[in-house]
Amino acid sequence: MEKLNLREMKARAKLKLAGRTGDRRKMAEARTEEAEAKLLKTQDEILDTVAEMRKEYGARRR
Numbered sequence: 070m071e072k073l074n075l076r077e078m079k080a081r082a083k084l085k086l087a088g089r090t091g092d093r094r095k096m097a098e099a100r101t102e103e104a105e106a107k108l109l110k111t112q113d114e115i116l117d118t119v120a121e122m123r124k125e126y127g128a129r130r131r
Contacts, residue, residue, distance in 0.1 A: 077106035 080103035087095035122128070 074110070077103060077110065080106055 080099050084096060084099035084103060087093075087099050
């Protein structure tokens with residue numbers, strides 16, 4: 070989970086830097102990286118929840 074937070078922070082820093090320099094291409098790249106980091110974080114949370122539910126209810130993986 071920490072790796073995902075670090076990735077999101079890196080993207081935000083890149084976005085700020087690109088905004089200050091006016092580099093539109095880097096800004097778009099940073100927004101993409103930030104969105105990707107958020108999606109990966111969400112995916113990780115979903116997988117954690119599924120694993121927890123399987124453990125709690127004794128469901129097996131197919």
